[in-house]
Amino acid sequence: MADKVTIATVAAHANVSRQTVSNVLNTPHLVREETRERVREAIAALGYRANQAARLMRTGRSHLLAVRIEPTQDGINGSVLDRFLHGLTEAAAPAGYRILLYAAADDKAEITTYDDLLATYELDGFVLTSTHHGDVRTSWLAERGVPFVTFGRPWGAPDSHPWVDVDNAAGTDAATRHLLDAGHRRIGFIGWPEGSGVGDARRSGWAAAAGPESADLARATVDGVAEGEAAARDLLSISDPPTALVCASDSLAAGAYAVVPPGVAVTGFDDTAVARVLGLTSVAQPLAEAAARCVDLLAGVLDGGTTPRPVLLPPSLVIRHSA
Amino acid sequence: MADKVTIATVAAHANVSRQTVSNVLNTPHLVREETRERVREAIAALGYRANQAARLMRTGRSHLLAVRIEPTQDGINGSVLDRFLHGLTEAAAPAGYRILLYAAADDKAEITTYDDLLATYELDGFVLTSTHHGDVRTSWLAERGVPFVTFGRPWGAPDSHPWVDVDNAAGTDAATRHLLDAGHRRIGFIGWPEGSGVGDARRSGWAAAAGPESADLARATVDGVAEGEAAARDLLSISDPPTALVCASDSLAAGAYAVVPPGVAVTGFDDTAVARVLGLTSVAQPLAEAAARCVDLLAGVLDGGTTPRPVLLPPSLVIRHSA
Secondary structure, X not given: OOOOOOHHHHHHHHOOOHHHHHHHHHOHHHOOHHHHHHHHHXXXXXXXXXXXXXXXXXXXXXXXXXXXXXXXXXXXXHHHHHHHHHHHHHHHHHHOOEEEEEEOOOHHHHHHHXXXXXXXXXXXXXXXXXXXXXXXXXXXXXXXXXXXXXXXXOOOOOOOOOEEEEOHHHHHHHXXXXXXXXXXXXXXXXXXXXXXXXXHHHHHHHHHHHOHHHHHHEEEOOOOHHHHHHHHXXXXXXXXXXXXEEEOOHHHHHHHHHHOOOOOEEEEEOOOHHHHHHOOEEEEOOHHHHHHHHHHHHHHHHHXXXXXXXXXXXXEEEOOOOO | OOOOOOXXXXXXXXXXXXXHHHHHHHOHHHOOHHHHHHHHHHHHHHOOOOOHHHHHHHHOOOOEEEEEEOOXXXXXXXXXXXXXXXXXXXXXXXXXXXXXXXXXXXXHHHHHHHHHHHHXXXXXXXXXXXXXXXXXXXXXXXXXXXXXXXXXXXXXXXXOOOEEEEOHHHHHHHHHHXXXXXXXXXXXXXXXXXXXXXXXXXXXXXXXXXXXXXXXXEEEOOOOHHHHHHHHHHHHOOOOOOOXXXXXXXXHHXXXXXXXOOOOEEEEEOOOHHHHHHOOEEEXXXXXXXXXXXXXXXXXXXXXXXXXXXXXXXXXXXOOOOO
């Protein structure tokens, strides 16, 4: 770059070696006063700004936070993590941090990547998403004392690290109560197979509000539009079928909504673009706020070494014409 | 971190200063042979890996590429850039690069961010998206000799820098020919106001295939579902209305598709999740390939200093039941 001032430029201007400039920046007491002055004058005259290398040598802090970008799936539910990533990038800059992205096929590959990133970039910390039961990633980082925060609580290991989460059960509870208020008494649920923290929480919110009389109205399936369609057909084919369906995702809800007869209400989860276009009532997560709180917590750990309190954010129900 | 090996660990183990370890890594000829050997033995014994600071001091290369993340808009068209970002992250790692994200409200803010990022992180280069006429970002970077590649051609300034683009005109041309093949003769177009490179290219593909007899069937509006709905209503209200509508985006197409009578065909652009859920025929951009080619071009510039040839990729038409 033509007009970029580097350590080499400063060194040439002050007629010293690059190493001497580095010493003035990092260990000034080792440099003779006359030389130190000459280098400082050159720095001031050239408008040199300490670069990342010098900053790292001096502070041991890169001001880089790393976050995984997940593989693109159906573009519906995955869009939630993309929106979280937007929020993270926007919240990090004012706090003095930048976001470094990495991809990883699974948890094991992600841990290999941690090792590589830590050795190469001197990252300050990680923001993890998609926490789950028996998460090996968090224990790996914790054992090594690497600062991190998770978007998603530590399922089965309460408060073992700083986390931000959205109250998933409160979301399906609100959707179910909305349907009860509208007069529905047979309210079904389409969710995911048991064992996922998020999925189980979303089912529990529906179960608590719908009551034990609805216990036979739950169906579990892998996520997807076609799967939501199939589960809805199944629930509608029973005797005394439900008049409303609470779904654990907008993908499932989009499938269900395509096959239910008029008058059968459907709610989704995540307030995606698909929900807006289809007119689906859906539970919205405060993703920008969740991202900002993740940055706050991690910055707190990095600056103060304190153990911050976990943050549980309430979702909100966005009502459209499907329910 | 408990077991992380740093320059300080190596220095303590070899009983030398941190500066001496740094010298062994960067300017070994300045260090006495006996000391050099002792430090190298400590490095080997501890399994120390040269970190980013040392790497920067040695090579002047950070292996970081920066890309802007755009504000979340309606979650339909913006998802294209999110998918591009996924592809970029996945393609960068095998090539030895990582992606650093930044947000910027507009081009001017983006340039301020370049300045800050270059001073702080010694970035190797930038991947720019959403190029447009009179793009001040590319001229700023070019004037300073900062390596970059754009996803989107240099509108109005051909071949002034390495770029990768998708042939937008070929996409709407394919959609229009598909409609002609199905027997449609009055084919309308809903696009954006004149002046955007991408929008003008998408209109030109339709115009060439639909022929001059369709010249009165184009409508221009800002992007959005409601706007697509309004433009479709307008086109359908004329005498001898179109029987098919080619739209410049899935947002516009989703709006149009919601209001056209049965038998009127609609095509979108970008093959988003919304198009899949609505069953919209849509033009798909090869985003993962575009991202990989961007990394290739930029890595070529960084490694060889060559001026790589621009890359224009063909889109494909994904046919569903809307057309």
